Amino acid sequence: MARTLRNLTLNQRLGLAAFGLGALALFANPLPGPVVAVDAQEMALLVQREADHVTPQELAAWIVEGRADYRLVDLRSAKEFADYSIPGAQNVPLTDLAQPPFDRSEKLLLYSQDGTHSSQAWLLLRARGYRTAYTLNGGLDAWKNDVLFPTLREDASAEEKAAFQKPAELARYFGGTPRLASAAGATATELPRLTAGAAVAPPPTVGGGPAPRRKKKEGC
């Protein structure tokens, strides 16, 4: 056997090696399957440190600033997305996350109606190595309550009223209405009508953030 090997030319030996590796590859399945591993401790720590989410107010500030270094992902159905979506969002149904259409280096901000689905999606993406995925705390419900229709208590002090100016301004910017607590029940909380974000003023461009990163063209 050893003698036969010694008598082979280099090319024949390389051919033999390729044959061996090819035969062993019969048992290989190099494409990642649907099963992922989760570092439970790391996940728990991230959640505890609150490093897993962004609040609606923070997101609102990003949009107003015109930041373009993140991708806002709406995980709800296409119909719900068509009815209302946060400006700049992209609709990606939860089921598409088995093969996520994102780069690992992208900053992803996920939201769903109440934050449940987005938290689940966050776990799925983190487990698949998307280290810069975040959820919108409280989902669209929180966006509605905190950004679009912020509420001021009727018996609020003068300072509280002064501090309310900013959220009230933000609410109007996004097409919502600031409310007074007593009248909250009566005030309509209908979501602003959005036709491709038309109801919302475009983010100010003066000194705006970096231009949206265009997808790099790949191939040879």
Added chain:
Amino acid sequence: MTTPFYKYGFFGDETSLVVAFLIGIGFGFFLERAGFGSSRKLVSQFYLNDLAVFRVMFTAIVTAMLGVTYLGWIGVLDLTLVYMVPTFWVAQIVGGVLLGVGFAVGGYCPGTSPAAVVMGHLDAITYIAGIFAGVFTFALAFPLLRGLYTAGEMGTVRLPEFLHLPYGLVVFGVVLMALAGFWGAGWVEKRFGTAPEAR
């Protein structure tokens, strides 16, 4: 999974250009090293008296295929993130035939011609000028060729999915094809070659 490096954000767009440049230098070096800076050597493949091009290219395919298979298998490389050119089978067959004719007539292919230009071959400079003329003509004629450009669209497909075979079986099949091809190339050179042993 930690690779592909670019997709995992280990380096950005600018660095990726530097990496591409270095890989290109390596590619050109090995093409020249294999003797592919000479149009005579390249064209002799079509006269069946020297099948070095076939051997080198098929060796590269098998090496790369085994490499990504094993890297994917041990969990280092996420193969779903590796860019694949979408398949347009009609457009690609027509393009392949055109490229083949250009290869036989001009003596180079798009990869070997820059390597030969660097070595100072005048025929390669002419060839590159031809490539650019072709690219410009194509761009100007694109409205007429749009239908052909996307003919036979199949999306991005891998052989295992297309053939409904296990991934490993396809890998083994390609290795067997290569080994049979190498053996066949030796036979063809003996039959048609002028002096196969001298090469």
